[in-house]
Amino acid sequence: xxxxxxxxxxxxxxxxxxxxxxxxxxxxxxxxxxxxxxxxxxxxxxxxxxxxxxxxxxxxxxxxxxxxxxxxxxxxxxxxxxxxxxxxxxxxxxxxxxxxxxxxxxxxxxxxxxxxxxxxxxxxxxxxxxxxxxxxxxxxxxxxxxxxxxxxxxxxxxxxxxxxxxxxxxxxxxxxxxxxxxxxxxxxxxxxxxxxxxxxxxxxxxxxxxxxxxxxxxxxxxxxxxxxxxxxxxxxxxxxxxxxxxxxxxxxxxxxxxxxxxxxxxxxxxxxxxxxxxxxxxxxxxxxxxxxxxxxxxxxxxxxxxxxxxxxxx
Numbered sequence: 315x316x317x318x319x320x321x322x323x324x325x326x327x328x329x330x331x332x333x334x335x336x337x338x339x340x341x342x343x344x345x346x347x348x349x350x351x352x353x354x355x356x357x358x359x360x361x362x363x364x365x366x367x368x369x370x371x372x373x374x375x376x377x378x379x380x381x382x383x384x385x386x387x388x389x390x391x392x393x394x395x396x397x398x399x400x401x402x403x404x405x406x407x408x409x410x411x412x413x414x415x416x417x418x419x420x421x422x423x424x425x426x427x428x429x430x431x432x433x434x435x436x437x438x439x440x441x442x443x444x445x446x447x448x449x450x451x452x453x454x455x456x457x458x459x460x461x462x463x464x465x466x467x468x469x470x471x472x473x474x475x476x477x478x479x480x481x482x483x484x485x486x487x488x489x490x491x492x493x494x495x496x497x498x499x500x501x502x503x504x505x506x507x508x509x510x511x512x513x514x515x516x517x518x519x520x521x522x523x524x525x526x527x528x529x530x531x532x533x534x535x536x537x538x539x540x541x542x543x544x545x546x547x548x549x550x551x552x553x554x555x556x557x558x559x560x561x562x563x564x565x566x567x568x569x570x571x572x573x574x575x576x577x578x579x580x581x582x583x584x585x586x587x588x589x590x591x592x593x594x595x596x597x598x599x600x601x602x603x604x605x606x607x608x609x610x611x612x613x614x615x616x617x618x619x620x621x622x623x624x625x626x627x628x
Contacts, residue, residue: 368435370398370414373421377410403431406447408565416440416461419454425598427560427567433464443468448482448560450598453495470516473498479508480596482558486569489515489558491528491596513596515557517572529556534593534601541589541607543582549589549607551578558596564589582607 381392384401428447477495491513504521513528535554561568570576
């Protein structure tokens with residue numbers, strides 16, 4: 315009887331031990347499953363947004379410049395430190411300029427009354443669209459990637475991998491002048507290389523002209539009586555500027571012809587006799603002057619007409 319009790323006690327202890335062993339491992343399995351579920355949930359959670367290394371930074375803003383996000387349609391004020399992504403756009407007012415950082419060693423300065431948009435950002439290429447106005451580029455990537463600057467519809471492309479140059483788009487033509495390095499200017503299936511100290515222009519729908527030496531000083535030619543006032547509120551200004559020069563008359567943008575000639579019809583106050591003319595060459599040099607407007611002389615009237623039919627029989 316005593317032996318049976320001992321054996322029964324030993325069996326009980328063994329069964330209890332086995333039970334505890336399975337309960338412990340069951341709890342560990344549940345903990346592992348719970349932990350795995352938590353890990354899966356963490357993997358499925360959205361990753362916080364981080365700025366891409368390929369973004370363009372706003373280095374400085376002078377005056378009232380604006381930006382437009384790809385996510386919205388309205389323009390908003392921009393400031394130093396803002397970041398630009400693909401499809402974002404920047405525009406400057408008449409009183410503002412913006413400097414954008416394209417990388418550790420590259421910048422682009424957007425002059426007044428200009429607009430540019432971001433079209434591509436990658437490790438091999440950056441592509442921008444100069445919708446209007448002028449920009450000065452200092453690109454120092456040295457072959458790591460290239461920069462393409464296009465006109466609004468992408469039919470004209472200026473490509474550079476290293477160098478300093480200025481580019482102007484007035485809607486009728488695109489002009490490129492290179493300070494250092496070289497720029498490949500392409501349009502209408504043809505391309506030219508604009509080297510240091512040279513300039514080339516592309517008239518809309520045409521191929522780029524052969525590069526020519528560019529002067530560091532813009533010229534403005536105005537003949538006597540260049541401004542004529544034809545009515546109380548309208549005047550006409552005629553002249554010629556160096557190719558690639560932007561013109562404003564009474565704060566109105568004027569598009570010169572490819573040869574530099576221009577004819578501007580501008581509004582004036584009824585009693586005004588002067589207009590303000592402002593030119594900005596492709597290097598960014600600004601020249602301002604005041605023109606006195608005169609009224610055109612009327613053609614002499616015909617008072618008498620004498621007709622000599624000749625003598626009969628002649």
